[in-house]
Amino acid sequence: MSLSPYGLLELPLWGYALVTFLTIQTMFLGVTLYLHRDQSHGGLILHRALRHVFRFWLWFSSGAVTRQWVAVHRRHHALADQQGDPHSPVVFGLRRVVFEGYELYKDAARDPETLRNYGRGTPEDWIERHLYSAHPFLGLVVFSAVHLLLFGVPAVVMLAVHLVAQPFFAGGVINGLGHALGYRSFEMPTTATNLVPWALLLGGEELHNNHHAFPRSARFSVQRWEFDIGWLWIRLFSALGLAKVRWVAPRPHFERRRRDLDADTVNALFVNRMHVLRDYARRVVLPVCRELARREGRGVPVIAPKLLIRHPALLAEEARRKLRELLERYEALRRVVEFRDGLQQLWNGAGANQARAVAQLREWCRRAEASGIRALREFARALPAYAR
16 A cells, blocks of 8 residues: 555645644744743743643754753843844844844854853753754654655645744844834834734744843733733643743833822832833923924924934934934923933932932922923823832
8 A cells, every 4th residue: 555645644725734834833832932931031930841842842843952042042132233143133234134044043053152151041951961952953854754754745845834934934034124124112222123913923022122121021012902922822821830920011000199209109110111211202202393393394304203212322323413413403302302311310220229219300300390391391290100
């Protein structure tokens, strides 16, 4: 009896597509829950049995080695968009990261210094030393053989799609497009963005800007309309006793009737500092720019809000020159930037002397009230509402 060219399991076309989709999604789930949220940042603690299921599947279906992946990712956070970042479009160019992201990852994963400095705390048990790390591609060989046995000729296409998925989506889309396209909820020194359309394909990893703003968070969605499918799995595994959430990104809580500026206010502003800066951009920077544009007409460049909101470390020299010209020309814009910098300095020192931080916050609000800038005055009056 000869073996069918369709292997042991002959399926309709949609069946082959479904199997391929499920193998890829299980691989991505292992990446986002096990490698990323559990091993790299520790915001999520998976049950040891679930950890090993993911560790096996990643070795079996992609050849991923935990220590290598974690070390490269931690190095990316430590040196985001600077020299030394293993896969930054700012350093290597967008085209190279999108199409050669896997090669950049492998180069970094082979670096002993990267593994030594950033790979600590990852599994070093017997099976890791003698199988997963010792023979990283053996799993892929077996995975391919099983596919060919089960599905025959269609397995060739299934394997091709599967093997391309992780390098393209994780290496190209997230590390490449996730630092070039999309929207930014939070301004930071890194160029990370959020890529919403990929939400059902990448396990929540597409919310890259949110992740860089709150690296330890087990939940990548921050705004209420954002969707992190990985978080749904975390809730399911938590209900089954297979996962424990250690930390999630804060969402601002407001007590509208509060009027006192005290230690609780300082703590709330510190915890929600990324949200406070975002609110400052929306409620102070943009209204002031619009008011100036209304009064001055074409004298205020359309790009002014972007120059004021963008993190200074990400501005090119020409953009910095234009920003300096704007600040020299318009006192209102200069004061808006000065007050923002003062607010950041306030919570940077909040941990050292809380009483002093409270006094500085009160002084900051007093000066904002007297600034003559309506948007700034209203923003200052709303600060006491922030609560833990």
